Structure formats: C-alpha cells, structure tokens
Amino acid sequence: MKSMVIAALVLSSASLVLSAFAATTVIQGKSAGYGSAAVVTPKYAGSAESPTIKEGQVSGDAVDIVPDPASEGESPSVPEASENSIPNDKEPPATIEKNDQGLPPSKTTESKGEEKPDNPAVKTDKAKSQKVIYLTFDDGPSKYTNQIVDILNQNGIHGTFFMIGKQLDGNEKAVKNAAENGNYVGLHSMTHDKKKLYQSGNSAKFIKEFKQEQALVKKITGTTPWLIRAPYGSMPEIGEKFRDDIAAAKFKMWDWTIDSKDWSYTGKPDRIIKEVKRQVHRDTEVILMHEKSQTVQALPEIISYLQKKGYSFAVYKPDQHFSVNFAKDQRL
Numbered sequence: 001m002k003s004m005v006i007a008a009l010v011l012s013s014a015s016l017v018l019s020a021f022a023a024t025t026v027i028q029g030k031s032a033g034y035g036s037a038a039v040v041t042p043k044y045a046g047s048a049e050s051p052t053i054k055e056g057q058v059s060g061d062a063v064d065i066v067p068d069p070a071s072e073g074e075s076p077s078v079p080e081a082s083e084n085s086i087p088n089d090k091e092p093p094a095t096i097e098k099n100d101q102g103l104p105p106s107k108t109t110e111s112k113g114e115e116k117p118d119n120p121a122v123k124t125d126k127a128k129s130q131k132v133i134y135l136t137f138d139d140g141p142s143k144y145t146n147q148i149v150d151i152l153n154q155n156g157i158h159g160t161f162f163m164i165g166k167q168l169d170g171n172e173k174a175v176k177n178a179a180e181n182g183n184y185v186g187l188h189s190m191t192h193d194k195k196k197l198y199q200s201g202n203s204a205k206f207i208k209e210f211k212q213e214q215a216l217v218k219k220i221t222g223t224t225p226w227l228i229r230a231p232y233g234s235m236p237e238i239g240e241k242f243r244d245d246i247a248a249a250k251f252k253m254w255d256w257t258i259d260s261k262d263w264s265y266t267g268k269p270d271r272i273i274k275e276v277k278r279q280v281h282r283d284t285e286v287i288l289m290h291e292k293s294q295t296v297q298a299l300p301e302i303i304s305y306l307q308k309k310g311y312s313f314a315v316y317k318p319d320q321h322f323s324v325n326f327a328k329d330q331r332l
C-alpha cells in the first residue's frame with residue numbers, strides 16, 4: 001500500500017517535471033518566435049543609429065509613398081511619404097536655425113525663438129532628440145515672398161524656398177531679402193513647365209534649366225544653390241537614369257514628407273492647417289507649401305501649432321545635407 005502511494009507520487013511528480021519542461025519549452029519557443037517578430041527593426045535605409053521611437057510610434061511601420069495624382073495641381077501629392085525619405089543616419093537637426101550656405105548673417109538675430117544652437121555642449125544630444133520641421137515654399141518669388149519672410153522673422157525661424165527662374169526678373173529684391181534673412185533659396189527650374197521638363201523622357205532640358213537658374217540665383221544672392229525641387233515632385237516623371245544625371249550634375253533634390261495641399265485650398269487657410277496637423281508625426285518633417293495668399297494666412301498658426309507639438313524649425317544646410325526624395329536615392 002505504502003509503496004503504491006510512493007509510486008503514484010513519483011509518477012505524478014515525474015509528470016509534473018515533464019509538463020513543467022514542456023511548458024518551459026513552449027514558452028521558450030514562443031518567446032523566441034515572438035521576440036524575432038516583435039523586434040522593431042526600423043526600415044530606415046542605412047540607419048546606423050536606431051531612431052528614437054516616440055509617441056508610441058512604430059518607426060518601422062513606414063508608410064509607402066503613394067503619389068496622389070489629384071493633388072498638387074502641380075505636384076503629385078505624397079500624403080504620407082515614407083519615413084525612409086529621411087534617413088536618420090545623418091543629423092540634419094544639428095544646426096537648427098543657424099544661417100546657412102555661407103550667406104551674410106541674418107538680419108534678424110538668431111534664435112529669437114527657443115533654440116540656442118550655439119552651445120556645443122548640448123548640441124549633439126539635443127539634436128538626437130529634437131523634432132524638426134523644414135518649412136519649404138515653392139513657386140516664388142512672388143508678391144508673397146516678403147510676407148512669408150516677415151512671418152518667419154517674427155517667429156525667429158527660417159525657411160527653404162524653391163524659386164522659379166523665370167520669376168526672378170523683377171523680384172530680385174525679394175529674393176535677396178529672403179536670403180539675407182537666413183532663408184535658403186533653392187531651385188525650382190526656369191519654366192516650371194511639365195512638358196518642357198519631362199516630356200522628352202530624358203534629363204537634358206531639366207538639367208539645363210536648373211543650371212541656368214542656378215547662375216541667376218547666384219547673381220542675386222551671391223550663393224550657388226545646389227538643392228533643387230523638381231516641379232510636380234520627382235514622381236513619377238523622374239526615373240533612375242534621370243536621377244543618375246541629376247546626381248552627375250551634382251544637384252541634390254528634395255521632395256517632401258508632408259504635402260500641405262495649400263495650393264488647392266484657395267481662401268481656406270483652415271484646411272491647410274488641418275492638413276498639416278493630420279500628417280505631422282515624424283521626428284523630421286519637410287512640409288511642402290507654396291507662395292499663396294492662403295498659405296500666408298495659415299502660416300502663423302501652423303508654426304505655433306508645430307512649436308506646441310515640440311518641433312523646432314530648421315533651414316536647409318548644404319553642409320548637413322540629407323536625402324528627402326521619393327525614390328530614396330541616397331545620392332540626391
């Protein structure tokens with residue numbers, strides 16, 4: 001009798017051990033499987049440093065670029081451009097709001113706003129955790145250029161302008177004013193004419209226009225800009241061979257990560273603000289805007305909203321270039 005009880009005990013403890021073993025195996029198997037599946041591997045191309053994942057954001061969950069033909073009336077919209085557009089292995093925010101491109105010092109004092117970028121001690125760490133907005137304004141110079149510059153000045157920040165070559169004549173003062181106030185004057189072709197720029201399927205006319213405009217801007221601002229924005233964005237017109245040529249010509253090309261769709265919201269600045277609010281979420285955003293009346297109206301609120309969200313503002317710096325193009329072409 002006693003031995004039977006012992007035998008039963010031995011058996012049951014053996015099965016306990018067995019089942020415990022089995023359980024352990026299952027857990028291990030599970031956790032191994034889970035671990036490999038759950039590790040958030042940011043899909044950033046060439047991102048050496050793991051990007052900080054903020055606000056519950058899974059950075060690996062990059063949204064693919066889906067050009068929206070309905071948008072931009074000129075530019076195909078890329079409402080949720082991929083995070084990949086902005087490789088985080090360089091640190092564009094490192095020199096937030098300092099003057100760039102070897103331009104004369106800004107008339108407005110640096111950092112009327114919050115940032116004190118000149119403190120090297122905090123620069124690096126700060127840069128890494130910083131959320132940065134690049135405001136970009138296309139299709140100038142125009143009667144709105146000075147107004148936009150004024151708003152930027154009032155906020156102690158700078159913007160990146162992509163100007164059209166054929167509009168430079170007669171607007172030299174506004175262009176110069178933008179540059180002298182610490183903004184970057186980039187290139188947006190001579191004609192902004194889709195047929196002329198893209199219809200041939202090759203890059204010859206495109207590059208010729210940008211070189212021509214580059215010389216004109218140099219005459220006005222004293223600085224040679226190398227950053228271009230392709231009219232209507234680089235998709236779908238600009239293919240790989242085309243990009244080879246752009247790279248060979250030493251130009252850099254920025255698309256954007258947020259399309260404010262401002263050009264389409266005539267008389268509706270609120271819609272522009274809403275659009276920006278809807279799309280903004282990455283640590284680094286490049287916002288596409290245009291020199292339009294409704295954009296001028298929306299701009300102050302857009303800036304203050306983004307500031308409240310913890311963003312700083314930066315202007316394009318040639319020596320801190322990072323890629324923002326739909327094809328994720330690191331050469332551009």
Ligand SMILES: [Zn+2]
Nearest residue numbers: 138139231232
């Ligand atoms: Zn344009």
